[in-house]
Amino acid sequence: MGHVISIVNMKGGVGKTTVTVNLATCLAKDRAMRVLIVDLDTQINATLSLMPPLNFAQLRKEKRTLKQLVNQTIQPNPQSHFSIHDIIQRNICNVNGLDLLPGNIELYNDFLLAVLLYSKTNSSQQDFERNWNSLENSLIRTILQPVISSYDWIFLDFPPGDNLLTRSGLIASHFYLIPTKPEPLSVVGMGILEGHIKKLKHYDRTKIELFGIVFSSLGHATRMATKIKNRVSADFGEDKIFTTEIPTNVAVAKAVDQFQPVVLTEPTSTGARAFTELTREFVQRFSKAVGASPFKNS
Template sequence: MKKVISIINHKGGVGKTTTAVNLSKALALSGHKVLMIDIDPQGNLSQNFGFENPSDQLINALVDGKLLPVQVVDEGLFLVPSGIDLIEAESSLVNVMSGIARLKRALAPVRNEYDYVIIDCPPSLNILSQNAIIASDSVIVAVEPTKFASSGLDRMFELIKDAQHDMNEDLKIEGILFTMVDNRLAIQKYVQQLVSETFDDLPVFETVIRRNVALQEASFEGKDVFAHAPKSYGAEDYEALAKEILQKEVVNG
């Protein structure tokens, strides 16, 4: 099954980009062809692979209608990069007809070339995030289990429901993914339980991403965790996440 998955949260620093990088690589290592799309003007996903505000980037497809500038990253792994220029797209897309569907339109000619498309979203609920949600089959909500973890999540889920109602009725929530988890901290376990109970109608991944220095080191070196530390907890957790997603596909047909 071909699938487009957005990784979202209205907050920064919750592991969205780390998840985009390492989930994508885990899926590629399992034999799937994966396209990553960076729709965050900060461009952290792109920078992780050495693309620093490239001249040929996502904004050209969103605003000018050009083909997606797909770059080869590794075997089975591809990237549509972005950078600070993408900020210009926000005002442009607000003022054009069907501005929230530009990514879906740009992705249409190539989406069937890939088994998975993973979209790294900005830490906001702006028109770029809306574009990602409209273009997706499902979303992963990355949540760090801190005191204010659930703050604003209800607004984000409202946005998802609006997208389902207005333009993407088949959109699913793939699951809430807890990131940067330290099992030694009782407060984190409490927050995980609180979020799960507050949004008890939504799926929660069994896999959690443990806080692991190897993930930070890999990002600093511009690598995925499998290349940097293949036997680390970080690699173990993202491999488990990929397997859980793939198993859902088998179960759901």
């Protein structure tokens, strides 16, 4: 059974997608793991970090994105014969074991999901709320169920903010990893996230556990950054802070324009080396957490 991990922060621009695609690529390329990336963000940054826009446009035209799976789960069509196996893009970027479930710029927001739920029931408000909670609990789990045993890791790349897909992804996850920057707004995003997870746990809707916190550097040391790091360490525990930090690096930005992770485009760059080290620490931490490492070549 694979482990599902949410890469999440309620604040945007903190490096969630960059961490997702590079960490997943390193696990597949260097550790011989089977890894699936699921793009839950309507900005489709993870998708476009792994394939050119023309390729995505073709998949969208062929209706081979996450949107179709969401729609099929909410409104099952007995005449439809496609499944998640038809939509997953295998060995993306020519990396064996690295697969992608593409996102969609037209992925449902909460309003459209509410309309869909209302359209399939003529029930009361109370019944609608029950159906809504049931959908939150089951949507992402149902989508992933046919393939979860095929992977060592499934990485969920989230949009900033809170919506049904985010909550459903958190409920479906075993762990969550928080990328952040040592700046006030990023830490506020972490606090909001912790509040949402605490609420989900209070109602026994998830057993998700914090895997760790990864800092991206601001490119220069400041007194404020040091103060924020110390505060985060005090709040979450020093053992939850990854020692590896992701530096500001031109190669990482350039890789985005090549629609590939920096660990493939410039593997000797400072940024790529940081992700290689992050992967090593990720493996170590997981091995320590479970008592035995499932990783090959570790």
